[in-house]
Amino acid sequence: MRAPFGARLTERVAERGPLCVGIDPHPGLLTDWGLTVDAAGLERFALTCVEAFAGEVAVVKPQSAFFEAHGSRGVAVLERVLAETAQAGALTLLDVKRGDIGTTMAAYAQAYLAEGSPLAADAITVSPYLGFGSLDPALDLAGQTGRGIFVLALTSNPEGASVQRAVDTTGRTTAQAVVDAAAARNAGSVPLGSVGLVVGATVGRSGLDLSALNGPLLAPGFGAQGATAADLRAVFGDTLPAVLPASSRDVLRHGPDVAALRAAALRTGESVAQLL
């Protein structure tokens, strides 16, 4: 039985620093790397990333969409990426942003969080916009199998605000309601709960109160979307120690050379470690 995700993440971050590097095989990046835009090019790209990062950083985050775009061969590559990343010592965070009615959510949970599933990851991203309670099957199974869940709260894209910053009759934003529900799930967990949130590094001073979360904060938007290490301080304040800054394109553009990719990831990791 593995330890809870929050505990495993705390340990891995202490060893390797807080950076999460994304594997986002954009067609344009495959071309820039001199690869074909097909499943063979995808495989070469993704396994080069695993070789470069998985022995160095705390968390590797494959973006499922870019693998699914290549059909069943792409999904087979994703399975291999998850297995080989874990073997090299990084935690896997599958960015798949699932969200559905509870009965269907239970099937997604089996796919990504059940013991022995070929697509099981250490953690996944989910969307709470069918209601936080609809995520219960995933939250429950993750708890049973020592895995983690990162719930979208305030995303890095500007379009997210129209839904996420909407207020209810008490003046609470939708995003704050997500934060509060995640905090309730993490109450009492030591050293850190396994229910994390996604809060974009680009969102500025959001007014979100993250102080009671007791869980990890994934901060995408770092690098290619314009957020810098200094922005992380403005967005997260006192909760910075729980932040996992995530960067994909800004690191991946240094490929295909493994040493150059690794050096880019390590440089990014050092810049955020100094801040946190």
Ligand SMILES: O=c1ccn([C@@H]2O[C@H](COP(=O)(O)O)[C@@H](O)[C@H]2O)c(=O)[nH]1
């Ligand atoms: O709010 C969110 C949630 C997820 N993402 C994902 O993170 C990466 C960002 O890639 P970059 O190349 O570093 O911009 C990508 O997979 C997104 O789907 C996000 O950007 N914002």
